[in-house]
Amino acid sequence: MKKMRYGMIVFWTLLLSFMFIPSVEADSGQLYEVGADAVNVRIAPNHNAEIIGQIGSGDQLVVFQEQYGWVQTYYDGEKAWVASQFLLDHKEKSAAKDTSYSTVTITANNVRLRNGPGTDNDIIGHTFEGNTYEVIETAGRWHKLLLDNGSAAWVASWLTDHPQQQQSSSGEETSGTTVVPLDGYNIVLDPGHGGRDPGASGISHEQEKNFTLTVAKVVAQKLRNAGATVILTRSDDTYVSLEERVNISQAYRTDAFISLHYNAFPITTINGTSAHYYQMGKEYKLAQNIQSALDKHTELNSRGVKQDAYHVLRENEDVSVLVELGYITSPYDLPVIQTENHQSNVADAIVEGVQNYFHN
Numbered sequence: 001m002k003k004m005r006y007g008m009i010v011f012w013t014l015l016l017s018f019m020f021i022p023s024v025e026a027d028s029g030q031l032y033e034v035g036a037d038a039v040n041v042r043i044a045p046n047h048n049a050e051i052i053g054q055i056g057s058g059d060q061l062v063v064f065q066e067q068y069g070w071v072q073t074y075y076d077g078e079k080a081w082v083a084s085q086f087l088l089d090h091k092e093k094s095a096a097k098d099t100s101y102s103t104v105t106i107t108a109n110n111v112r113l114r115n116g117p118g119t120d121n122d123i124i125g126h127t128f129e130g131n132t133y134e135v136i137e138t139a140g141r142w143h144k145l146l147l148d149n150g151s152a153a154w155v156a157s158w159l160t161d162h163p164q165q166q167q168s169s170s171g172e173e174t175s176g177t178t179v180v181p182l183d184g185y186n187i188v189l190d191p192g193h194g195g196r197d198p199g200a201s202g203i204s205h206e207q208e209k210n211f212t213l214t215v216a217k218v219v220a221q222k223l224r225n226a227g228a229t230v231i232l233t234r235s236d237d238t239y240v241s242l243e244e245r246v247n248i249s250q251a252y253r254t255d256a257f258i259s260l261h262y263n264a265f266p267i268t269t270i271n272g273t274s275a276h277y278y279q280m281g282k283e284y285k286l287a288q289n290i291q292s293a294l295d296k297h298t299e300l301n302s303r304g305v306k307q308d309a310y311h312v313l314r315e316n317e318d319v320s321v322l323v324e325l326g327y328i329t330s331p332y333d334l335p336v337i338q339t340e341n342h343q344s345n346v347a348d349a350i351v352e353g354v355q356n357y358f359h360n
């Protein structure tokens with residue numbers, strides 16, 4: 001018993017030394033600062049557990065383990081738990097202070113505040129254009145803001161006057177366009193036709209199914225570079241029914257389904273790209289964003305946005321559009337469609353269209 005007591009004293013001495021030398025990090029624990037007032041300290045990691053004390057803004061504590069959004073520290077010699085949402089990571093806080101700004105101003109309206117750095121985190125509130133906040137921390141392309149009520153929330157940095165650059169894993173940076181990440185978004189790309197269904201036939205009997213697969217792979221890569229998770233309804237020359245394509249979309253938490261096609265018409269002077277939607281609202285908005293990006297990035301004629309009841313749109317409950325990427329029966333479009341440069345431009349356009357759809 002005596003031995004235990006001595007152990008505790010040694011422990012507390014160590015703990016206090018960590019508390020008062022903020023730059024030193026405990027070997028077995030990590031130093032955190034409390035970022036809110038009247039934070040409850042509980043005997044177990046849940047909101048119903050008995051409260052054994054309170055800590056407040058500026059207090060520091062050493063954390064020995066984390067689980068399910070709670071951190072374990074010691075309080076009055078007992079194991080105790082604090083909800084981690086109220087803590088500022090000491091190291092990250094110092095890093096944030098080293099940057100050339102400490103406040104940011106919101107540059108868009110109705111901006112979502114989240115409980116973590118990424119769009120897959122929960123929305124915990126909204127903020128508005130012109131509001132200014134202290135930045136507690138920056139992680140990737142997200143800022144953690146100190147709110148007026150003393151709590152903290154994350155905001156996408158590209159919706160503030162201090163956007164953070166995207167770090168592309170491939171090292172390749174999209175040039176000439178605003179880089180807006182697609183982290184947390186699931187996009188289903190649907191290369192039209194395939195296998196025994198060749199799709200439309202071109203001037204020299206080129207098959208639409210080959211063009212759609214080629215461009216889909218380029219688009220998929222660029223969407224992934226922008227952070228999106230991409231699912232292809234087919235990745236080789238196999239037949240996939242329209243029902244199956246819709247089922248694939250609905251099997252995921254799909255944020256956007258984009259069917260890729262090339263057009264054909266008996267009159268060879270007909271050319272250009274178009275984007276098709278079934279429902280007004282989100283689908284119209286997505287189609288419009290993709291079409292205007294296609295108009296900007298490619299030299300093909302714009303045929304605009306059209307409402308159509310294609311099976312993959314009509315039967316799909318996810319936000320879905322179908323894009324016609326030119327006429328393989330047009331002597332003007334066909335050679336353009338076949339260049340890698342054009343396929344890359346189409347991919348840039350779809351990435352930009354999707355980004356504008358999600359973030360504007």
Ligand SMILES: [Zn+2]
Binds near residue numbers: 261262
């Ligand atoms: Zn087609």
